[in-house]
Amino acid sequence: MSVVTRFPPEPNGYLHLGHAKAMYINFTTGAECYLRLDDTNPEAEKEEFVDHILDNVRWMGWTPSKVTYCSDYFDELLHLAVKLIDKGLAYVDHQTPEEIRRTRELRQASPWRNRPAEESRRLFDDMRRGKVQEGSATLRMKMSFDSSVGCMLDLVAYRVKNAVHPRTGSRYSIYPSYDYAHCIVDSLEGITHSICSLEFESRKASYYWLLDALELRKPVVSEFSRLCVDHNVLSKRKLARLVSEVVDGWDDPRLLTLAGLRRRGIPPAAINDLCKELGMTRSEGRVPLHRLYHHVRAHLDATSFRCMAVLRPLRVVVTNMTDNHEEVVQASLFPGRTLETYGVPLTRVLYIERSDFRTQDVKGFRGLAPGKTVMLRYAYPVTCHTFREHDGQVEEVHVTYDVTKASKPKGVIHWVAEPSPGQAPPSIEVRLYDDMFKSREPESCDDWLADVNRSSLEVVHGVGPPFLASREPGSRIQLERLGYFCVDTHQRVLNRTCGLRC
Incomplete structure (x- = not known):
């Protein structure tokens, strides 16, 4: 018998890293895997979410054997519900949701539990025909109040919902619950192995x-x-709160939604590598994000071209160059892998990182300081002679360069020069991301939303080479000494994917 699995997300939000793990397990376990949209809650579901799921399953590299919807089986599910009623195994209940919750906690049966099957069948037909007000009746399964398992205490099978369904419109007035629909559809579709995360283990008895x-x-x-994942949440409910109150949409690169990871430049193969490493185990534990970044670096190091950019520019004047000095130095696109290069303009005025200059040298510092020489990456050694300050901040550094390259300083720094004399280098906006939450386990905080790291996004304005402006959205780049970056899909900015090391 061939193994058939399914990946059954509900289209009520965007997929996240936890869904990637479920996808990996289900798509790699069986000979076939179905993608089933669990569209049983019309109030929360949108076509936007359906389209997102279909797109991101493809992006993750998976091809479902079939794409199905729970709503494909609505008529069959209704037929089977009537069968349950006729067998005396389901009844129409008029308790409110709060009353059902309370009586289940007290292990008290509903006062309508033993109503005749004929009466329940008639009332259920009224529910189906839209004659019953929302919230005034449910169909409950007549299970076992003697059981010690909570999911056996007469779960709801159907509820009245006066909502328009994204696929079936207003055809139905009642909708099946997850507990009723998912196991039946598993059976109807010929699923041989139902693989779920551990929070569903308690529902095995009712299944x-x-x-x-x-x-x-x-x-x-x-x-x-x-x-x-440390310093993050993967609950759809909590992610929805973040989207509505904190971040800028479901694809905000700070979120661990697949859309956010995609926009940040995380390769899908790296996500799958993490999922493979985690495996299908039952042991609980938290995963630090650097375990994902380890796989990200392995992929991006092999595929991302290099270039130099400066995020926090400090102006440097090469005083022994003429005002109209122009030359092009060759920089490696893939250092150590190919001989392919690109041209980098070098002129009298250039920019370095502020962190690569100190007014006084200290032991271990590899940057520039008065009287000290460093190598401009791919170019020449430069020696600092003077600097100019304003209001206590360095504004400009004066250096000389050694065209003979006689000295071999240990320190090597990146830089960006004016493309031609007097022409400012192109400005770039760069977004740097940090942990979404301050606490390692934000779910355990009394007020998890108050634990949001308000410094999780830093926007800086730097300078880069002219050809950066022509890169396609989604292009991945290694900015030398700074990390891996991705051209944003929405705006002409760079999103930092991760640093060069942990």
Whole structure:
């Protein structure tokens, strides 16, 4: 028998890193894997989310054997619900959701639990025809109040919802619950192995109870541990709060949504490598984000071209160059891998990182300081002689360069020069990202939203080479000594993917 699995996201939000783990396990376990959209809650679901899921499953490199929707089976699910009622295994209940919650906690049966099947069938038909007000009735499965397992305390199978469904419109007035629909559809679709995260383990008893009650084939059910990432949340509910109150959309690069990771420049192959490393285990544990970055660097180091840019520019004047000095030095696109180069203009005025200059040298500092020589990457040694300050901040540094390259200083720094004398280098906006939350486990905070790191985004304005402006959105680049970056898909800015090392 060939193994058939399924990846069944609900289209009520964007996929995140935890979904990537579920995808990896399901798509690599069986000979076939279905993508099933669990569209049973019309109030929360949107076509935007459906399109996003389809797009990002493809982006992650997976090709489903079939794409199905739970709504494909709505008529069959209704037929089976009537079958349950006729067998005395389901009843219409008039308790409110709060009353159901309270009586289940007290292990008290509903006062309508033993109503005749004929009466429940008639009332259920009224619910189906839209004759029953939302919130005034549900169909509950008649399970076992003697059970010690909470999911066996008469779960809701159907509820009235006066909402327009993205696919079926206003055709239905009642919608199946997850607990009712997912196991039946697993059986109807021929799924052999239902693989879920551990929070669904408690529902295994109800899963099998319902399939036994309807005399349907039972898939094998197994679980794996949820993915928890340090300084982040992966709950859709919490992500939705962040989207509405803190960040700029579901694809904000600070989020661990697949859209956010994609916009940040994370390769899908690196995400899959992390998922492979984590494996299908039941052991709980948190994952530091640097484990993902380890795989990201392995992929980007092999594929990203290099260039130099300066994020916090400090003006440098090469005093022994003429005002109209112009030359082009050759820089490596892939150092150590190919001989391919690109031309970098060198003129009398250039810019270096502010952190690469100190007014007094100290032991271990490899940057520029008065009386000290450093190498301009791909160019010449330069020696600092003077600098100019204003209001206590260095404004300009004066250096001389050694055209003979006789000295071999240990310090090597990156730089960007004016493309031609008197022409300012192109400015670039760069976004630097930090942890989304201050705490390692924000879920454990009394007020998790108050734990948001308000410094998780820093926007800096630097300078770069002219050809950066022509890079396509999504292009990945290594800015030498600074890290890996990606051209944003929305604006002409660079998003930092990760640093060069942990």
